[in-house]
Each structure stands twice: as C-alpha cells, then as structure tokens.
Amino acid sequence: MSENNFSINRRSSVGVRVGSIMLGGGAPVVVQSMTNTDTVDEVATVEQVAQLARAGSELVRITVNSMEAAKAVAGIRARLDEMGCHVPLVGDFHFNGHKLLTSYPECAKALAKFRINPGNVGHGKKRDEQFATLIETACKYDKPVRIGVNWGSLDPEMLARIMDENAASSNPQDAKYVMREALIASALESAAKAEEIGLNRNKIVLSCKVSGVQDLIMVYRDLAARCDYALHLGLTEAGMGSKGIVASTAALAILLQEGIGDTIRISLTPEPGGSRSREVIVAQEILQTMGLRAFVPLVAACPGCGRTTSTYFQELAESIQAYVRDEMIVWRGQYDGVENMTLAVMGCVVNGPGESKHANIGISLPGSGETPVAPVFVDGQKTVTLKGDNIANEFRAIVDQYVSEKYPRKVV
Numbered sequence: 467m468s469e470n471n472f473s474i475n476r477r478s479s480v481g482v483r484v485g486s487i488m489l490g491g492g493a494p495v496v497v498q499s500m501t502n503t504d505t506v507d508e509v510a511t512v513e514q515v516a517q518l519a520r521a522g523s524e525l526v527r528i529t530v531n532s533m534e535a536a537k538a539v540a541g542i543r544a545r546l547d548e549m550g551c552h553v554p555l556v557g558d559f560h561f562n563g564h565k566l567l568t569s570y571p572e573c574a575k576a577l578a579k580f581r582i583n584p585g586n587v588g589h590g591k592k593r594d595e596q597f598a599t600l601i602e603t604a605c606k607y608d609k610p611v612r613i614g615v616n617w618g619s620l621d622p623e624m625l626a627r628i629m630d631e632n633a634a635s636s637n638p639q640d641a642k643y644v645m646r647e648a649l650i651a652s653a654l655e656s657a658a659k660a661e662e663i664g665l666n667r668n669k670i671v672l673s674c675k676v677s678g679v680q681d682l683i684m685v686y687r688d689l690a691a692r693c694d695y696a697l698h699l700g701l702t703e704a705g706m707g708s709k710g711i712v713a714s715t716a717a718l719a720i721l722l723q724e725g726i727g728d729t730i731r732i733s734l735t736p737e738p739g740g741s742r743s744r745e746v747i748v749a750q751e752i753l754q755t756m757g758l759r760a761f762v763p764l765v766a767a768c769p770g771c772g773r774t775t776s777t778y779f780q781e782l783a784e785s786i787q788a789y790v791r792d793e794m795i796v797w798r799g800q801y802d803g804v805e806n807m808t809l810a811v812m813g814c815v816v817n818g819p820g821e822s823k824h825a826n827i828g829i830s831l832p833g834s835g836e837t838p839v840a841p842v843f844v845d846g847q848k849t850v851t852l853k854g855d856n857i858a859n860e861f862r863a864i865v866d867q868y869v870s871e872k873y874p875r876k877v878v
C-alpha cells in the first residue's frame with residue numbers, strides 16, 4: 467500500500483523472523499542479495515557484504531561450500547559487527563550442508579538463516595537423513611530455513627515420480643507442466659517433512675526458481691495458492707545487463723502486483739568489474755517504482771530529443787541520482803520520510819516546468835535555442851532560476867536545504 471491511490475492485497479503468509487528482519491506476515495517486501503566472493507576470503511567477503519548492506523540489502527546470503535568456508539563464517543560475522551554492520555547473514559548450503567553445520571556449530575550460530583536446496587541434499591536414504599540433520603540443526607539453533615528449489619537441480623527421484631504419475635493419469639499434461647508441478651511438490655513436500663521433524667511453520671520460507679518469466683509466474687501463483695509459507699521471489703539465472711533487469715522486473719512485478727512475495731532477490735550477472743550492488747538497486751527500484759516501498763529519492767528525467775542537443779541534463783540527472791543515493795546513507799538516520807522525496811531533471815521547456823511541478827524539486831534545463839537559464843520548482847512553485855557554470859552545485863544545495871527544512875529530524 468502506498469500514498470498513491472491503489473492498494474495491493476498482499477497474500478497472507480506466516481511471518482518468519484530472520485535476525486532483525488521480518489519476512490512475510492504482512493511485513494514490507496524485503497530486499498536481499500548474495501555475495502560472489504570466496505567465503506574463505508574473509509576480508510573480501512566482509513567488504514562485499516558491507517557494500518551490499520550499504521546499498522540497502524536487508525539480508526545477505528553467502529556461499530558455505532567447504533569446511534574452510536564454514537570455519538570463516540563466524541569470523542565474517544564478528545568483523546561485520548565490529549564495523550557496525552549488523553545485516554543478517556544467510557548461509558547457502560548444497561550437498562555437504564549437514565556435515566558443515568554439525569562440524570562447525572559456530573557457523574550455524576553466526577548465520578541468521580540457512581538456505582537448503584532439496585535437490586542438492588543427497589540421494590535415496592541419505593537424502594532423508596541429511597535433510598533431517600539440516601533441519602534438526604536449524605531447530606537446535608532456532609534458525610529459519612529457506613527451502614529453495616531450483617529447476618536446474620530438481621530432485622531426479624521426485625521428477626521421475628511426478629512424470630510417472632502424469633503418464634498414468636487420464637489427462638496427462640505437457641513436460642513444462644510436469645516440471646512446474648515437480649518444483650512445487652519438492653518445495654511443499656520438503657516443508658511438510660521439515661515440520662514433521664520439528665521446524666515450526668514460522669521458520670520456513672519457500673522458493674521455486676526458474677529462468678523463464680512465464681514459468682516463474684505460473685509456478686508462484688500455484689505455490690502461493692497452495693500454502694501460506696513466506697515466499698522468496700526471484701528469477702534464477704536472470705542474465706546480464708538490461709536482459710536480466712527486464713526479465714526479473716517483468717516476472718516479479720506481476721507477482722508483486724498480485725500480492726505474492728515476501729522477499730526478493732535479483733540474480734543479475736555483473737559485467738566484468740561491475741558492482742555487485744546493482745542487484746540491490748534494481749530490487750529497490752522495482753519495489754519503489756511500483757509504490758510498494760520507498761528507499762531512496764528517485765529522479766524523473768525526460769529521455770531527451772532533438773529539442774536538446776546538449777548532454778548536460780543527462781549528466782545532471784545521473785549525478786543528482788548518484789548524489790541522493792550516497793547522501794541517503796546519512797539522511798536515512800537523520801530525517802523521517804526523506805526516501806519519499808521526488809526530483810525531476812528535464813531537458814527543455816516543453817515538458818520541463820510541468821514535470822518539475824509534479825516533483826518535490828524539479829529543474830528544467832535550457833533546450834536548443836532557449837535562453838540559457840534553468841528554472842527550479844520546489845513543491846510546485848518556481849523559486850529560482852539558475853544560470854552559468856555552477857548549476858549542478860547550486861541544484862544540489864537546493865536539494866540539501868529542502869531535505870533539512872522539509873523532513874523532521876529523527877529522534878535518536
């Protein structure tokens with residue numbers, strides 16, 4: 467729900483506490499992310515977790531894939547706490563999680579949640595034993611678990627069983643349907659087993675990730691209708707750059723609009739040298755542009771056209787968005803509601819003043835052939851006209867002044 471005139475009926479789900487963060491049970495949709503450092507490298511992992519948390523990730527998942535990685539987890543937690551970064555850590559376990567968690571109780575204690583994939587727990591009798599060990603460890607340390615099914619690693623026995631059942635039915639469905647059904651059955655049956663072992667419903671989060679937009683929507687609609695566990699949404703292997711962003715947004719926006727999803731992760735492949743934090747920014751922007759949450763003031767900007775041949779307004783739009791994102795690290799702790807502020811940077815007078823009036827603060831740069839002045843609107847009123855070489859700095863100063871005068875100081 468937001469201040470806009472719309473409402474979304476969130477699916478009702480059982481709330482799960484993950485450290486200091488609440489997932490589901492009516493809590494706002496949580497943004498999470500995952501590191502891509504080698505967890506054994508404590509320094510690099512701490513640095514990336516802190517970077518993701520600074521960008522706004524409310525939970526950060528780390529790989530725990532070896533004895534060395536499990537050994538490093540408690541140290542990572544301690545270093546983060548020393549830095550004042552208390553973001554809850556989620557451990558990602560595959561194949562050997564049962565051994566790692568029982569061999570390193572300090573690792574189990576330092577994590578706020580375990581993520582296990584029922585397709586990667588083991589096979590046959592071992593699967594059940596190892597799954598039980600994981601769940602018993604979660605119960606012992608009072609930790610929630612995400613049962614995260616992925617179509618790239620579906621339990622083969624489960625898939626074979628569902629294929630057989632489908633073939634024997636009077637109305638057999640196509641292979642895609644069988645795959646979707648196997649994903650959902652794997653999540654639900656694993657959750658039921660976890661409950662039988664003793665894990666409370668308020669310690670269980672489910673996910674069923676696929677890489678196709680339509681498949682993801684169908685899987686989650688069905689999963690959401692068949693249970694009330696908290697749900698983690700995400701497109702797996704979303705891809706790189708605009709493709710990954712568009713595919714994730716297309717799928718998640720539809721589900722979120724239907725009230726489905728308690729936490730989201732955007733699985734973007736970073737460009738070489740690109741920042742891991744981009745996945746956090748994309749997740750926040752999906753939620754914020756949909757009016758579901760507010761994190762950072764957003765800048766509206768026109769696309770530009772033949773009426774403005776200068777790139778100045780593009781540079782100003784980019785620099786002011788970066789500026790408010792950086793400043794939010796401090797503003798968030800000082801001012802109430804500043805994340806709802808809206809800015810507009812426009813390329814000429816055609817739509818410039820109009821759009822500027824709709825924002826809290828808007829500036830309209832001169833288009834080709836227009837007088838080289840930039841009117842600024844604050845809460846719909848023209849307050850000043852900027853000109854000369856210092857427009858960017860003067861505009862930033864107007865933003866700073868607006869923040870300090872408009873938003874109440876937080877009581878610390």
Ligand code: SF4
Nearest residue numbers: 768770771813814816
């Ligand atoms: S505001 Fe002006 S420069 Fe920007 S797209 Fe519209 S007409 Fe073009």
